[in-house]
Amino acid sequence: MQNENEHGNENSPHQHEHPAAQVADTAVAARTAAAQDSGASGPAAAGATARGASSQATQPGPGASARGAATGGAGSSRAVATPDRIKRAPKVLLHDHLDGGLRPATIVELARENGYDGLPETDPAKLGVWFREAADSGSLPRYLETFAHTCAVMQTRDALVRVASECARDLAADGVVYAEIRYAPEQHLEDGLTLEEVVEAVNEGFRDGERRAAEAGFRIRVGALLTAMRHAARSLEIAELANRYRDLGVVGFDIAGAEAGFPPTRHLDAFEYLKRENNHFTIHAGEAFGLPSIWQALQWCGADRLGHGVRLIDDIEVAEDGTVTLGRLAAYVRDKRVPLELCPTSNLQTGAAASYREHPIGLLRRLHFRVTLNTDNRLMSGTDMSSEFGHLVDAFGYTLDDMEWITVNSMKSAFIPFDERLAMINDVIKPGYAELKAEWLFRPATGRPAVASPSAG
Numbered sequence: 207m208q209n210e211n212e213h214g215n216e217n218s219p220h221q222h223e224h225p226a227a228q229v230a231d232t233a234v235a236a237r238t239a240a241a242q243d244s245g246a247s248g249p250a251a252a253g254a255t256a257r258g259a260s261s262q263a264t265q266p267g268p269g270a271s272a273r274g275a276a277t278g279g280a281g282s283s284r285a286v287a288t289p290d291r292i293k294r295a296p297k298v299l300l301h302d303h304l305d306g307g308l309r310p311a312t313i314v315e316l317a318r319e320n321g322y323d324g325l326p327e328t329d330p331a332k333l334g335v336w337f338r339e340a341a342d343s344g345s346l347p348r349y350l351e352t353f354a355h356t357c358a359v360m361q362t363r364d365a366l367v368r369v370a371s372e373c374a375r376d377l378a379a380d381g382v383v384y385a386e387i388r389y390a391p392e393q394h395l396e397d398g399l400t401l402e403e404v405v406e407a408v409n410e411g412f413r414d415g416e417r418r419a420a421e422a423g424f425r426i427r428v429g430a431l432l433t434a435m436r437h438a439a440r441s442l443e444i445a446e447l448a449n450r451y452r453d454l455g456v457v458g459f460d461i462a463g464a465e466a467g468f469p470p471t472r473h474l475d476a477f478e479y480l481k482r483e484n485n486h487f488t489i490h491a492g493e494a495f496g497l498p499s500i501w502q503a504l505q506w507c508g509a510d511r512l513g514h515g516v517r518l519i520d521d522i523e524v525a526e527d528g529t530v531t532l533g534r535l536a537a538y539v540r541d542k543r544v545p546l547e548l549c550p551t552s553n554l555q556t557g558a559a560a561s562y563r564e565h566p567i568g569l570l571r572r573l574h575f576r577v578t579l580n581t582d583n584r585l586m587s588g589t590d591m592s593s594e595f596g597h598l599v600d601a602f603g604y605t606l607d608d609m610e611w612i613t614v615n616s617m618k619s620a621f622i623p624f625d626e627r628l629a630m631i632n633d634v635i636k637p638g639y640a641e642l643k644a645e646w647l648f649r650p651a652t653g654r655p656a657v658a659s660p661s662a663g
């Protein structure tokens with residue numbers, strides 16, 4: 207039983223997220239790293255690190271958490287991630303764009319109300335398909351073109367309130383308990399709103415959505431990340447805006463948009479300002495462009511997290527015999543526990559990965575990077591958190607224990623205060639998974655004796 211609650215190094219908040227967290231985290235990470243560094247630089251851990259896509263190979267430590275599921279017997283189904291359990295399991299989302307997650311029917315209605323006649327389809331179902339297909343382009347710039355339509359209908363206070371409220375409710379209904387939702391205020395000024403009015407409208411929508419979700423029996427908390435567009439020149443202004451609305455619903459800052467040709471160092475003044483203010487930020491890096499972008503985001507800009515970061519795989523070498531070698535940058539990212547906001551479905555659409563099975567998340571998770579799982583754009587990718595987890599269950603045999611490990615990673619990496627992250631982990635996430643894993647204890651009796659009674663013989 208003890209083993210069922212051990213999830214390896216990243217997933218023991220009782221040990222690693224209390225005030226001694228940094229020390230404990232580092233100590234245990236060091237042990238793992240020691241075990242894996244022998245694999246990273248030599249043959250010893252080859253089998254453990256690159257054996258392939260089996261869930262066993264993904265298990266972090268001695269308390270292999272999928273054991274119950276793997277060995278059969280009375281508890282064999284306790285950690286199996288069925289679609290129903292995936293949905294009910296508490297989930298955390300750190301990378302999701304507000305303007306990439308509208309309900310198709312809402313887009314149609316808002317377009318009608320606001321006189322936007324540029325939609326490619328006016329039937330909601332067809333429009334949803336259009337977004338998925340148009341985004342399925344194999345290129346980030348073309349993927350991003352689809353946002354012209356969502357931003358076009360998000361130009362009024364009422365529209366922003368509605369979209370934000372629906373966002374919170376949709377996530378809550380999918381079992382998300384904590385989300386950081388990003389958007390670029392500068393893209394919502396066409397009809398005369400000020401940057402402040404945009405932020406306040408979105409915040410109002412999130413509060414409304416949280417309240418209505420609670421009325422429907424779902425608990426969710428949503429924080430906003432303010433994004434600056436990397437091709438534009440307003441990043442310092444947006445960073446100042448994020449700082450002004452800190453503790454008022456905005457929890458951090460981001461830059462997004464086409465990556466190639468727009469290095470994050472263009473926005474150094476914004477990042478330096480935020481660092482001076484002790485504020486938090488993430489940077490889209492390592493999605494459409496590779497290692498230099500990740501390196502700049504971390505070592506020049508000082509990002510707390512990497513939006514995507516999936517191209518870090520270019521700095522990891524897996525030899526034919528399975529030996530794994532980390533380059534200096536990949537080693538730094540793992541050593542420093544830099545959170546990777548991975549978004550598999552989005553990566554498949556923009557061409558950053560070929561299939562779920564080949565998506566670097568499998569290897570990165572086995573190598574104990576600080577992996578988090580995200581949706582990026584639920585509308586363009588036709589996805590939600592449950593679907594993303596479902597894909598990983600299919601591709602890698604992930605169990606509820608893997609889900610819990612990833613979810614705890616995400617919560618640890620959130621931008622809200624430490625005590626709140628800790629309480630979320632200990633009082634919401636852990637109990638949620640424990641409850642799901644205890645369900646086998648209360649399954650209906652079969653009515654047949656499992657073993658013949660002695661008197662029968």
Ligand SMILES: O=c1[nH]cnc2c1ncn2[C@@H]1O[C@H](CO)[C@@H](O)[C@H]1O
Pocket residue numbers: 303304305306346350353357388389390393433462463464490493552582583
């Ligand atoms: O995966 C992505 N990579 C880079 N930029 C993105 C991605 N998804 C969305 N956006 C950009 O972020 C803006 C604010 O939310 C969106 O309008 C879109 O242009």
Ligand SMILES: [Zn+2]
Pocket residue numbers: 301303462490513582
């Ligand atoms: Zn994104």
